[in-house]
Amino acid sequence: MNVDFSIEDVVKKRYSVRNYKGREIEPTKRKAIESFIDSLDNPFGNKVNFHYLDDKDIKNKEKLGTYGVIKGSKQYIGTTIKLEPMALEALGYELEAVVLYLEHLGLGTCWLGGTFDREGFADAMKIKEGELFPIITPYGYAAATKHEKEIEMRIMIQADKRKDWNQLFYKNDFKSPLTSEEAGSLAFPLEMVRLAPSASNKQPWRILLKDGDFHFYEYKEPGYSDRFPYDIQSVDMGIAAAHFDFSLKEKGIKGHFNTTSKPELKLSENMEYAFSWIRE
Template structure:
């Protein structure tokens, strides 16, 4: 299937950018981003609202703040969703698709789930009561040189490191690692999942192959501030985005569906999220 951008190339090109050139996006780039936002969809039947925010046009520029984590960015993308089943996963899926599209345009982004003025951005989003608003991202032109703080943050989070296949992907149960040979043509979608970004680089996704079905699980490693800011569920949406785009690019037919909990014994703190079923 023809995609909007080459999946592997774009996934590998994306990295978290915290230092930007001090200029706004061009009018053409804003139009491209907004046009892409308007056609975003997700496979979880959950509505996600996006806005491209401009710091310069904000009634109070300081309210769109990131406590010094981001420097130079004049534009941000933000997303919210009504509180319903799989809403955070849907938001993560669509947000990551937008992040990758921005990457394909040569723009920088950085997932932010905590280090931003939530009330200021929430006001700019015109949130409805009960809406989920877990994260934002700056979007702009990467500066040529990283700040010392940015390099330190990447080092602390081991941003460029990823877990091995044997830690993430399993066959029939959680005691038998899945090999690339076992995965066959799905080795590519799984590798794209392995390379996905996540909060504090925790990589919380675990996937169990059960015949032709792939069950997605969340291995919790972070405490959420409250039930409505569960950033690791957003991470699961990112993982499903990478898997789905890679499968579509390779024309591997199937769909996501939440099943009754699969009869697979799970380790402590591991939660079933959704499954990928083969077929049209």
């Protein structure tokens, strides 16, 4: 996978698009998107499957729905995995790579994990039995204006706001916030994580700098994932890993992820270790 565009530019420019133009996506862009998806990988080693859906190929359009959240979209990308350790994180990592690439191409997207007719889309995308189908995204050219429900949703989740550094990043323990000055050359990747999208803008990632390595933890919002047979916020952790990793590579900083470097720490309720990034 080759991320050959400015991470900062696309991260700062992108927003969730819920209202789309009818404009067709050019064949050259479609081909570029498929080639990019074919090249994807992730640091966790899990297989992520991608599925395409075009409006003109849908026979029973009335069966597909997004509960009024998405309007005007003619194309969707879906993702499936086998439910196993780190698979949801792998999905978040790879699909966020696609989302950022689509933004680079001038195309809008919107993560959908709960507000879509899963059964209808699974049938239209020919999802195989036994595959977990957690997330889809529409994609296309954004309309000039936002629809009423979109505006309401953005206000409700405070879509343009992000937590401050002292709520997300720490050193040695979770009582000592990490400053950007202390982060040094890693301040940029951390800031790109801070700006990342997440389900309902919950921003569940908490990152701890200890002995030169960065350890990612998930703050599990009580009750948030209860309506799913999996932890939907694990996908957000994969998104955070993507922003961190792509930013590091852009700056030429080498390291690798693992799940075996968990620090010995007493954690507060609802906090859970996810993975670590080890500098090389």
